Amino acid sequence: MSTRETGTDGDESENGGQAGTEWDHTTDLLVVGSGGGLVGALRASSLGLDVVVAEKTDKVGGSTGMSGGVIWLPDNPMLARVGVPDSYDKAVAYFDTVAGKAEDCSPASSTARRRAYLVSGSEMFTFLENEGVEFIHCEGYSDYYSGVRGVEGGVARSRSVEATAFDTRQLGEWAQRLRPPVAGNLTLYTYEAAYVSSLFTRTGVARMSRVMARTVAGRLRGRKNVTNGAALIGYVLKALLTRGVPVWTETAFVDLVVEDGKVVGAVLERNGKEIRVRARKGVLLSAGGFSRNQTMREEFSRDQPGRVEWTSANPGDTGEALQVAMKHGAATDMMDEAWWLPSWIMPDGVPSMCISERSKPGSIMVDAQGNRYFNEAVAYQEAGQSMFAQEKAVGGALPSWLIVDSRHRSRYVFGGAPPGKTPKEWVTSGAMKKADTLEDLARQCGVDPTALAATVDRFNGFAATGVDEDFHRGEGDHEKYQGDPSRKPNPCLGPVAKPPFYAVAMYPGDIGTNGGLLCDEHGRVLTEAGAPIPGLYAAGNITASVMGRKYLGAGATIGPSVVFSFIAAEHASDRSGSETAPTAG
Incomplete structure (x- = not known):
């Protein structure tokens, strides 16, 4: 029997475990981190799994919540609606000419992982819309290398989407736990920022007028609207709470519990004490990278020595979860790289x-x-x-x-x-x-x-x-x-x-590290020998990115975070119980 909680910080416990292990709580999937990993939690819940989300800070959203909230999704359904031509093959050509051919890149950017990202990205988009997330197309927010010499497959009108303004009143008391939006009190979409940065142009004036009208209209209606990453997290958090998925804030990840080579749970620090959480289907690490850990930066980034004082990454980006996974034999790659800015x-x-x-x-x-x-x-x-x-x-x-x-x-x-x-x-x-x-x-x-x-x-x-x-x-x-x-x-x-x-x-400066755990196309963490670690998944900046060493377009960090969290949840919930679910698509 599993323990299922409502979307509160209340703590029920269950003793039982296996092989004499005592568990304080049992679930199917434990998600560590409350950024892009929330999409994995939502997908797992929709497939019938019990899920718990553990977030070490007092705020929900992680780097995603602090960001512009844009998602780079080639060939997604929104593009067809607004008349932007795109295709899988076109996206592959863009990947190949910007990031390089898969065989010449990190295994994190393998052909299989690129395919999984491109195919499952559209599936994830449709899923989130069905869960109530409302999106808009980031018109004009071009792929970053579209039109650049030698680059094929770029889209000038943008492959990116972002969530529409979200009224935080829908979250009740949870609204206070959202990280503030980048735009502050303005109902300003991320893709509009470049336009309003040129305020003394016709385009800038027209766009700023629309932003102000939207902001004022929302206030007159009594709405407490947020945009950017806060809006995306707001929509997904609302869907999680509706499904009764518990989100534990101020709950730090301490260690993995491994039995016979399989990850079966984790040790967390909650309410001042350590608890053991059994995770029957696996643990999904989506806890960010190590931008705010100077010791790790100096160890792994000698050729590109970024510094803590230059980073704009979220305060929780300190690398403990990554270190734990490495201690348990997880392979890493591109640890010298970051999302430089x-x-x-x-x-x-x-x-x-x-x-x-x-x-x-x-x-x-x-x-x-x-x-x-x-x-x-x-x-x-x-x-x-x-x-x-x-x-x-x-x-x-x-x-x-x-x-x-x-x-x-x-x-x-x-x-x-x-x-x-x-x-x-x-x-x-x-x-x-x-x-x-x-x-x-x-x-x-x-x-x-x-x-x-x-x-x-x-x-x-x-x-x-x-x-x-x-x-x-x-x-x-x-x-x-x-x-x-x-x-x-x-x-x-x-x-x-x-x-x-x-x-x-x-x-x-940077907005997060770009190297980390090496994963396969199912989001499974790999060993140095290239074998999956059973029961351990990862997504987001804790992993080596499918983008390789290039930033392909607006949302090229959030995209892999949410898509591979989605993929990991689907693999963990494989109804056949197999360790090797077929590749998405």
């Missing part, structure tokens, strides 16, 4: 992620020698990789410097500050440098002034022609999306010419 450090020490700022006209990024060394508007993971590569090859790239002129500062959002409104403390604290000449700015930044002047002069020539002869900035569809649509002929190129000039020190 160039960031500058604000006066309060908090990293500010730079995406659109790097793509807008009137900006360049240089190393300490005063040289540009990559396409500033490229996908943020590749931007971070370029910073590490330059540091290793030449030096002076950590930090690099993002330099903008006064046109940029007067027209575009920067670090959350509206156009033309630069907080005084940014400059007085030294977090942002300001000068009337490029020579003085170079001096403040410790950059070679002569080289910087030559770099700016060359770049301004490209701005005049609209062609970046050095790095092809503004050619890709996503680069154009992040640029200024009013700027012709290239929305990403404009001269750095009008004083005063501004600069911030840029570091390779």
Whole structure:
């Protein structure tokens, strides 16, 4: 007999276990982490399994809840509804030309795992809609490499979806346990952020007007709407609570319980004491990576030495669950990789992620020698990789410097500050440098002034022609999306010419690690010998990503997290009881 709880933090217990083991609680599937793993919990419950979710913090949502909440899903049903042509073969071509052929990549990005992701992604989307999650298409939020030279299969109009605004009143007291949305009090969808970052354009004004009207309308109706990752988590949490799935917050994962080589449960710390939870069908680890564990970063990331003070990952991203799995023989891969996102450090020490700022006209990024060394508007993971590569090859790239002129500062959002409104403390604290000449700015930044002047002069020539002869900035569809649509002929190129000039020190920040447990196409954790560890599944940033070392599109982190959680739940609930369910699709 299993123990089934309602969606509260109440604690029932059951003693029984097997082989003399005493259990405090018994369930079918234990999900560790409350981000993308919630989708696995929901799928398992829908298939008749008893499920428990354990979250170590007091908030539900993990990195997914803190994120934009976008999911990258090629060939999903929404695309057909809005008239975006796509296919499985087209998505495979995109994978192959961006991430590389599967045989040349990490086993995490094998042909079987790519196929499972692409096929099961559409199935998961339909399942979530049937469970009440409402989605919209992220129109214009292009695949990150669509239109880039040599890339096939990209979709300019976007393969990404995100949840519609969610009214947290539907959660009752659980609303207080959601992580706040990225957009704060605005009912702003993630895909709209690039448009409103150019507030002084027709597109920006029109989009911001729609956002404000939507926000005000919701408030007038008494709704407490959230968007972004908070909305996605809100919908899924509501469905879980409706199904009576218990979500235990402030419950830390301590260890796995293994009998005869099979994972049969876990040890958790709850209400100040350790409890043993039997999991008859398995344990799904979806507890994030190790961005906030400096010791692990130094051990595994020597070539790309990210630091805790640069990360924007969620506070619980400290790696304990990954360490436990490794202790029990789990294989890992790409442990040196992360979802890099160039960031500058604000006066309060908090990293500010730079995406659109790097793509807008009137900006360049240089190393300490005063040289540009990559396409500033490229996908943020590749931007971070370029910073590490330059540091290793030449030096002076950590930090690099993002330099903008006064046109940029007067027209575009920067670090959350509206156009033309630069907080005084940014400059007085030294977090942002300001000068009337490029020579003085170079001096403040410790950059070679002569080289910087030559770099700016060359770049301004490209701005005049609209062609970046050095790095092809503004050619890709996503680069154009992040640029200024009013700027012709290239929305990403404009001269750095009008004083005063501004600069911030840029570091390779991140939103989570990208390497971790090596899993198969069913979400099963593998040993170094390539064999599945019975009863152990994993998804999300605790795993080595199916995307390999590239960020293919908006939602390329959340996508694998929710899809492989879904896949793992289906495999764990295999009604035949087989250890080897057929590949999805």
